[in-house]
Amino acid sequence: MIDKKTIENVAKLARLKISESEAQEFSQQLAKALEHFAKISQINTEGVEALVTPTEIEAYWREDVVEQNYSAEEMTANAPEKSGHLFKVPPVV
Amino acid sequence: MDLLKASFSDIAEAVTSKAISAKEVSSFFLKRAQSLNPRINAITSFNDHALAEAEKIDEKIAKKESVGPLAGVPFGIKEMFCTKGLKTTAASKMLANFVPPYDATAVERLKNAGAIVLGKLNQDEFAMGSSNENSLHGVVRNPWDVTCVPGGSSGGSAAAQASRLMAGTLGTDTGGSIRQPAHFCGVVGVKPTYGRVSRFGIIAYASSLDQAGPIVSSVKDAALSLEVISGFDKNDGTTSQKAVPAWSKQLNENVKGLKVGLLKQCMSGALNADVQKAVDNSLDILKKSGAEIVEVSVPLIEYAVPVYYLIAASEASSNLARYDGVKYGYRAEFKNLSAIPLEDFYGETRGQGFGAEVKRRIMLGTYCLSSGYYDAYYTKAGQVRRLMVQQYQEAFKSCDVILSPVTTSTAFKIGERISDPLAMYLNDIFTTSTNLAGLPGMSVPFSLSAEGLPIGIQLTANHFDEQRMLNVGLALENASSVRGKNPNVF
Numbered sequence: 001m002i003d004k005k006t007i008e009n010v011a012k013l014a015r016l017k018i019s020e021s022e023a024q025e026f027s028q029q030l031a032k033a034l035e036h037f038a039k040i041s042q043i044n045t046e047g048v049e050a051l052v053t054p055t056e057i058e059a060y061w062r063e064d065v066v067e068q069n070y071s072a073e074e075m076t077a078n079a080p081e082k083s084g085h086l087f088k089v090p091p092v093v
Numbered sequence: 094m095d096l097l098k099a100s101f102s103d104i105a106e107a108v109t110s111k112a113i114s115a116k117e118v119s120s121f122f123l124k125r126a127q128s129l130n131p132r133i134n135a136i137t138s139f140n141d142h143a144l145a146e147a148e149k150i151d152e153k154i155a156k157k158e159s160v161g162p163l164a165g166v167p168f169g170i171k172e173m174f175c176t177k178g179l180k181t182t183a184a185s186k187m188l189a190n191f192v193p194p195y196d197a198t199a200v201e202r203l204k205n206a207g208a209i210v211l212g213k214l215n216q217d218e219f220a221m222g223s224s225n226e227n228s229l230h231g232v233v234r235n236p237w238d239v240t241c242v243p244g245g246s247s248g249g250s251a252a253a254q255a256s257r258l259m260a261g262t263l264g265t266d267t268g269g270s271i272r273q274p275a276h277f278c279g280v281v282g283v284k285p286t287y288g289r290v291s292r293f294g295i296i297a298y299a300s301s302l303d304q305a306g307p308i309v310s311s312v313k314d315a316a317l318s319l320e321v322i323s324g325f326d327k328n329d330g331t332t333s334q335k336a337v338p339a340w341s342k343q344l345n346e347n348v349k350g351l352k353v354g355l356l357k358q359c360m361s362g363a364l365n366a367d368v369q370k371a372v373d374n375s376l377d378i379l380k381k382s383g384a385e386i387v388e389v390s391v392p393l394i395e396y397a398v399p400v401y402y403l404i405a406a407s408e409a410s411s412n413l414a415r416y417d418g419v420k421y422g423y424r425a426e427f428k429n430l431s432a433i434p435l436e437d438f439y440g441e442t443r444g445q446g447f448g449a450e451v452k453r454r455i456m457l458g459t460y461c462l463s464s465g466y467y468d469a470y471y472t473k474a475g476q477v478r479r480l481m482v483q484q485y486q487e488a489f490k491s492c493d494v495i496l497s498p499v500t501t502s503t504a505f506k507i508g509e510r511i512s513d514p515l516a517m518y519l520n521d522i523f524t525t526s527t528n529l530a531g532l533p534g535m536s537v538p539f540s541l542s543a544e545g546l547p548i549g550i551q552l553t554a555n556h557f558d559e560q561r562m563l564n565v566g567l568a569l570e571n572a573s574s575v576r577g578k579n580p581n582v583f
Contacts, residue, residue, distance in 0.1 A: 011440075013463060014459040015443055016440060016443050017440035018456075029515070030460065033402065034460075040403075040473055041469065043473075043480070045476035045480065048476040048479055050471075050475025051475050051478040052301060053301055054478075054482060055288045057333075060327065060334070069195075075194070077192065077194065079420060080418060081424070087419055089419055090433060090438065091432040091433070092433055092435045093433070
């Protein structure tokens with residue numbers, strides 16, 4: 001069972017503010033999903049290396065050369081708030 | 094030329110030979126899309142420059158410059174793909190005003206081949222969903238029955254293609270998001286081998302599972318468009334350096350001597366009777382055409398859904414950490430405050446910017462990656478994933494392609510499953526294992542249910558063996574009873 005404290009901790013780790021009703025809803029849904037997911041614990045995986053990428057990746061290295069692909073205007077064009085070419089944020093502590 | 098039935102090569106040939114201009118083709122589809130879209134809500138925005146871009150193709154042709162195999166073919170692009178100068182929202186409030194300064198590689202390659210981007214297509218928020226009901230832009234409706242979902246997450250692509258609002262569309266598939274909506278909407282959807290198509294410029298959901306692919310009207314169009322977008326990209330280190338075969342030129346419906354694997358695990362569950370009948374009929378047709386049907390087994394498929402959701406949610410929680418409200422995307426309002434804690438800045442922004450399904454998966458993923466649970470969930474899922482790949486490799490020793498249903502049922506009603514996320518997740522039982530193993534998979538329309546809803550057949554091949562999959566797909570397409578039939582919205 002996922003209690004309220006666990007949900008609060010996970011939300012904090014995820015940097016996600018959730019409402020009381022969401023906490024309640026997620027707690028039940030997560031518990032149900034994890035209960036279902038727990039059945040993979042029955043599979044014997046001793047000595048098996050976890051797979052990260054499903055197909056073999058051929059190594060590729062590019063030249064270590066600095067490139068400028070975008071202008072400062074382009075890179076800051078989507079900023080919620082900016083000052084010149086700088087990203088502007090509210091004062092934080 | 095009937096543009097509603099024309100293949101990509103028909104259009105490109107007509108445009109190149111000046112039988113019709115690229116501008117006329119784009120105008121035709123634009124008008125059709127604008128008039129029909131309000132009924133299905135598949136298109137989220139139109140490209141205001143589409144006609145000017147089509148004119149440029151015509152100018153090139155006039156100057157006898159080369160224009161590519163998709164010259165003048167109008168495409169719709171799922172919102173997950175970055176498109177230079179065109180809003181790319183991922184159907185999320187978080188990116189509601191995002192206009193990328195670059196094209197995703199797949200989009201760039203379509204354009205280089207002469208295709209015209211006509212507009213962007215609806216989807217589930219951040220590609221998380223199996224019904225296209227979780228979108229900033231609202232629910233997409235299935236053109237065969239507007240009270241039903243089109244499937245997800247590329248529901249907009251499949252619905253736009255089925256009603257031929259575009260000549261072709263692009264989708265993404267993380268756990269079945271190309272194949273399942275293609276099945277629900279009666280169109281062809283191909284998810285290539287992991288690494289075939291660059292993920293550069295595709296908004297990341299689960300990096301080890303995401304692949305892009307076409308959702309189109311025929312196997313021939315699928316082969317050609319897949320050929321165009323595939324291949325190594327220096328911007329994505331996980332793309333394969335293997336040569337891309339000319340799939341469209343080598344298409345061959347002759348299945349004589351091919352071994353078609355029937356997955357034992359797929360036939361033991363509760364299948365809708367019409368879906369079961371379609372699978373049985375498709376096997377009969379292949380058998381009569383000279384293919385040998387063999388039973389194969391991938392026992393770990395039983396665990397594909399939990400393994401998939403553990404891995405997808407974990408990778409999503411990591412990928413979506415970039416949405417912090419600083420450089421781009423949504424930011425919560427903070428007014429009249431001298432200073433705020435940094436965690437509140439992130440928390441408020443993310444709490445307000447993400448929708449319920451996205452938050453649910455971030456919570457699940459964060460939990461699975463948190464200290465004390467990482468090994469029990471993420472590592473364990475990765476281990477089972479390796480064993481599943483091994484079982485598939487074993488199965489492919491005795492067959493060339495695997496045939497299975499796409500999902501257990503046809504398109505369901507809007508709202509029917511939205512309140513039970515776990516039930517919705519279980520809908521993905523036949524599609525997720527393909528992504529976990531990185532295999533190519535496709536859905537080919539094969540028949541209609543008693544209610545008149547499309548049923549697709551899923552084909553899965555070994556890594557980088559798209560050709561055989563497409564060939565079997567062609568054989569099924571040629572025998573399909575849904576071929577030439579149009580959805581009700583037409």
